[in-house]
Amino acid sequence: AKPAPTPAPAEPAAPAEPAAPAAATEADCAKPEVICIGLVTDVGEVDDKSFNQASWEGVVAGGKEVDAIVNYVETKDAKDYVANMQLFLDKGYDILVTVGFALGDATVEAAKANPDVKFIGVDQFQGEVVPNLAGLIFDEAKSGFLAGVLAGKLTKTKVVAAVLGTDLVPPVVNFNRGYVAGAKWVDPEINVISTYHPGGMDVAFTDPDWGATTARQAIGQKADVVFGAGGKTGNGALIEAASNEGLYCIGVDTDQWETVPEAHKCLVSSATKAISPSIVDLIKMAKDGSFPGGNYIGSSALAPFHDFEAIITQEIKDALDEGLKAYDANAITLPEK
Amino acid sequence: MEQKTPSKNNWLMTIWRTIRVPLLAILSALLVGAVILLVSGADPLKAYAALFKGAFGNANYLKRTLEKTTPLIFAGLSVTFAFKAGLFNIGAQGQLLMGAITAGFLGFAIKGLPPVLHIVLALLGGCAAGAFYGLIPGLLRSYSGAHEVITTIMLNYIAINLTDYLADGPWKDRSGTNVIARLPLIEDSARIPFFGPVPVGFIIAILIAFIIWYMLERTNFGFEINSVGLNSHASRYAGMKTKLLMTSALVVAGLLAGFGGSVETLGVVGRFQPGFNAGLGFDGITVALLGRSNPFGVILSSLLLGAMKGGANVMQFDAKVPHEIIDVIQSMMLFFVTADLVIRKLFRIIKDTGGEVTLTAGWGQK
């Protein structure tokens, strides 16, 4: 049911393609000429249509570029982060990607203990520079802001909604702060109604029914753009919006046109952070020796408009450009939460 | 209630008699798992070898297995103790969280204590928090009649919210490097150490299991708890304070779960972090049932579950088997271990006389 942990084409969740480069196997990872890249997920599955999956896709694509053997371990219990990294380290892997802020401490420690191995920590802000550890972080508020501007431009009712995962982790909060700021930047009169999932970490991202019902509740009070930002919970909100006529919805993290086809009817764009491409870049840098320690800021932007290209008028595009300029010029103040 | 078998012949034989059915059950569950693995195209032998290696293969693996076993024992004991009083404690999860966060708070907030004292203090705090969290449904059950199944489920959700709030609010780690909701690391003086590869927390858990067994089997308090669980009217007739007993059963249950949470924080995680204790309370129910509401049974079943949890990632890594299969095997184990009848039929073992176990029948006592 999972993408095979061997080199695979960069399509999402495609089945295994056993052709390993140069007939090298995992047993050869300890050899210097064989590059092996391992990925440790945060609690959850590698095909979660969210950051675990995006990271894995980056690893697969990057592995292809540098001719590497790739493999993953899914974390089932948050207490296994270290143990799961150790699985790769014992085998002599060269590059380790760990996904999620929660793995931050464990990754720093492992990086310090294994200076020869390159570590990429997705969503992990680095307080100090460890040369062989790149913390891949994003300015979520930026793409959130653009999503807000887009929503503000599209809304006719002056009510836009956000259905969010938990506020226990910063990325989700930052997306929302940007979103609120963006909509208000277009028109301060716009009412942004946003909700975080009330459950804990273990359910906040995996509750599509809550997401759908909450989106519906927002739509019922005239919201006509729904920003779904919270893993599968957010996806539920997108799909709910898609089942109504004349509504727009905005996805998150990756271009959700690819991951949530059920939402095509409303999905104008997604507030993305470029996890996969950044990982590919970092992998390439690791290979050619230019690996950057410390924080590495990946790009965050709006995804393509796909079928909605026609609706996005030049005026809206101009507004997006202008907003981006204002944002980059630090002219935008973000709300607290 | 333990059943007496007067004949004290060969104790080896006796041990074999008691464990052969569970052993065969585990075997059957593994067989079913093997079939599923085969069907899905994986090599069951390789998978199981990896599972075993991941659970016991080296000191590190063993250590992790024991770490995973420890909270299960506590949660299992918690559920068991309430069962004995005829109460179904679905609230172990919440009690565990309350214990974990309290111990985590005491672990970082108090500075400069000598190690043993700090550990004891943090443990006591965690136990008290868990006990308090058991007291609420206990009092509600005894004095307002609110059913403990509802109140403990609700209290679980409240505990999640409350600990999330604390971890993201007043008690959040505000150091520059931290961005997420969690408490600061506990002081070194509050860390529960290891005894070789064996976590001291595990040793404590075994000790507590023994104490609970002794309490239930040998003390008046245990007798009263059992009596209330079986017939509260007769217990009242016999002069027992049934409401107080039901309340204290949930308090003890809460204390045990809180203890488990504290040991987890102080011995394994090192801080309180939302999501790190997910599902332990429900595993406690599984463990209690699998261990047939007997404290020693709870130890064994926790070890079994702990080993499966411990070995799962190696199995996934080495044998390329999705770890969901572990859930399937686990449920089959639960099924076969309790389905004596099936096993006995399958392997043609005649029923031992006696040895009937009392588990809870329904939503606690009527």
Added chain:
Amino acid sequence: MTVGVMNNGKIRRRPAWASPLIFGVIVIAVAVFSFMKNPSVTEAVMSAMIRFAVPLMLGALCGIYCERAGIVNIGIEGQMLLSAFTAYMTNVWTGNLILALLAGALTGALLGYFLAVISIKLKLNQIIGGTVINILAIGITGFFYQVGMTTKGKFGPIRLGPLAKIPLVGPVLFNNPPITYIAFLMVIISHIIFFHTRWGLRTRAVGEHPRAADTLGIDVFKTRYLNTIIGGALAGLAGAFLTLEGVGTFERNMTNGRGFIALAVMIFGKWNPIGSALAALLFGLANALQTQLQFMGINIPHQFIGMIPYALTIVVVSGFIGRSRPPAAEGTPYEKE
């Protein structure tokens, strides 16, 4: 023959649905009031209440069928999850929503049969039986679920002609997708079955005092089997609701504890269909309200708002409904010598 007997023992008993009904009346009063002030918000909250309530209602009904016949079912969660999965898969393969609905109900029924065999034939502990179902469902769905499958759609609302035009009530009650109607219908039908038909009388007798029922020639085993299977089918509908009506797609673990809440709802409603339906609605309302409070930007940590439904339930259960008494023979296998 009545010498000296003081009373033939008639005491006023409050019906099981009485206290939830009081709440119902209060809720309606508040709803009407707020409707006059803010129609669209009130409508949205009420609709969300119903949506939250439907799976709980069906799950609780499942519990009632099983437990009224003397079988404890804590496997509702697992029944819902697996049924949600099969309903979804059927929808993916056939694109036929009706077939998918049937597949969901059938899966639930099969798991009900499984629970019945465990508890009636094998005489195992029923709580274990339920736990087996719960874990098994997580394992199987996780194992077989594949990302990337899409469905052609989900059930949309059916307007019930002129009824749907009544202000507030119309859009909330008479403009819903089919499973919602089925749920409400099943509540009423079940109430009639339990309290006005032969089958119901016998079922209740079997759950209270199987030996007494047996002495009157009632087939205890058959009664238990059938009720557990019917209950399972209802849990299956609850699961199908999630994938065919609520969200439209499947995610691992998407039940997120709704099966357990359904149990609480069942106990709250004192094992009575109408009482439980009202309890489910109360629960749904609390959920919708906590979302609404966040929408309104109430400035308190949302965790406290998130606690509201649960705290409210505790208050209600301990203060108002008093002791709920389960069917006396529940959980104990029936044995003939």
Added chain:
Amino acid sequence: MKTTTDTPVLETKDITKTFPGTLANSKVSIRLEQGEVLALLGENGAGKTTLMNIIYGLYDQDSGEIFLNGEPYNIRNPHDAIAAGIGMVHQHFMLVPVFTVLENIMLGAEVMKGPFLNKTQARQEILELSNRYGLEVDPDAVVEDLPVGIQQRVEILKALFRDVKILILDEPTAVLTPQEIQELFQIMRHLTESGVSIVFITHKLKEVLEIADRIVIMRRGEVVGEANPRQVSEHDLANLMVGREVSLVVDKSEAAPKGVQFEVKDLVVKDPMKGLAVNHVSFAVRAGEVLGIAGVQGNGQTELAEAMTGLRKHEGGTVWISGMETPQANPRALVEHGMAHIPEDRHKHGLILQYPLTDNFVLCTYYKEPYSKHGVRNKKAILTTAEELIKRFDVRTPSAFISAGDLSGGNQQKVIVARELSRDVSVVIANQPTRGLDVGSIEYIHKTLIRLRDEGAAVLVISSELDEIMSLSDRIAVMYRGEIVDVVDAKQTTREELGLLMAGSKS
């Protein structure tokens, strides 16, 4: 009323049934003729109920056959039995406590109107039945709210509601008043006249002689004899049953009462359904005397007993033991004050059925030395006591580790009596102490109560059994509608006087 035909309506041949550790029926053969009342006598645990349960399809026999009207008939379950026209009133009520009388009666024989229950018509039919037989009940009362006597009526109505050809009555009279018993006999005669055959089980020999056409006696699972009620005496029957000489009268010396040892002052118990269940009751029992409380079931005896023994809160009044006021609703304190209590409902209050006998024997004293020390139980001491009590009170059990629930009802009662009366007690409250017991056991319990009296205890016996009250008591208080209407001297009163008092007509 025997109308002899060649073939008996019911016949069992060599029925054998064993339970783990017990041979409950051993090659039992009985015959039941058309229209007769066959009485089945036997001490507790003799196997009467087991045999009836086999006939009714509740148990499967290990071997042996059943014939109906001469034809072998395979009864696999009660459904078959009902189909064959067999009805049974069970020793332990087979009523659904939370159902109404109406629901209980129609269950399994529902009156329908289309797919729905027709409660109106069923109510009509039940009212007709109850008028015809004088079995007055409120069809809409919930059974668990009813006193046991009325529950028994419901059981009988249940049987009458389905037309039966063979009626099994397993100890139906244990909870009935003398008047109710007479009315039951009336019904039985009525039924036999219309051709119904009845198996009647009881421990009361008077009743057997009065109603039976034939008597079959069982002992330890076997049929040991048959008797003609017109040719035997109570005494003969008792001896046949128990297999030894039993004395049916309590032989007791003159009471030598001393000071007041137990006193109830102005006790008031409210009941949500009855109002004042106990209405300002006061009385005193002296050391060395037996005070009997007579009364028809349901006149507040249960509430009085529960309040006196701490099982229930009372709304007013006080209870004194040896001149000391006792605290409310605190059974433990009463035990400490020297009270022994034989409760009315042995399954609810008296025993923890899942516990072995050992634990049941120390249920009220487990916390005392030598059974426990510093809160730790001493299982050896408990076992020693249990084995001693089993011997002393002749409890029929294979071992002290058997669960109480596996004993026959009579033996369960003995366990309670042994536990309560083996303590050092100054006050004994015995509520229906011999209900359902065989004559041998009754003799033993009566003797023990008198012995305790003679040793200086204040003994209070509550019983709806007039014979028991009259033969045990030194003084008799009669309860009616929550009040004590009179206290009479046992030696001077008559059954008739008591009967009138119990019926509420003050002399």
